Amino acid sequence: MSHEDMQDATDTEPLIAAENPPHMDENDVPMFHLWTIDVEDDGKSMITTMVVRARLLGFSASHVPRHKDHEGEWAPRRFQCPACRWIDVALYEVHKDDPYRRTNPGARYIAHTVGRSDIPGERDFIRVMPATNATMAIEALNTPQHGSVHLTVPARTALSQASGYDEQIAKAFSNRRVA
């Protein structure tokens, strides 16, 4: 174990309380913390949480405070109003010693998306996508639309942010953009 590794493993890591959405200070290089991440319990439509030692590389939400022009307080079905319904996108790098890497073999990254709704009676849709490398992490954030795939605006923003902290993501993201 190198000196750096030792340092890494013994640093005090304050427990970050569950935050929705996670706060990211753009002026700080992200550090490893214990994050509480929302998880959807498959099949039961129940939201639970998991704790993972990770650093948040990028976060973006498509939420806007101002409603689009829609009748009534809440947007009707299929009407897109990002004050009513929006997406949160987070990209985490899992700490090399976190058990999550063993239970999800080689999962270096977690791509985490939440389709959120403020509308009474609607619920959030959570996806937790482990990825062994940067290319997979970017693919996990692809959204199918009209028969092809694309990255949503918050996904692109989160990946641009992450590119500033993670060379693998930077490389894979810029390769994707020229392709």
Ligand SMILES: [Zn+2]
């Ligand atoms: Zn609205």
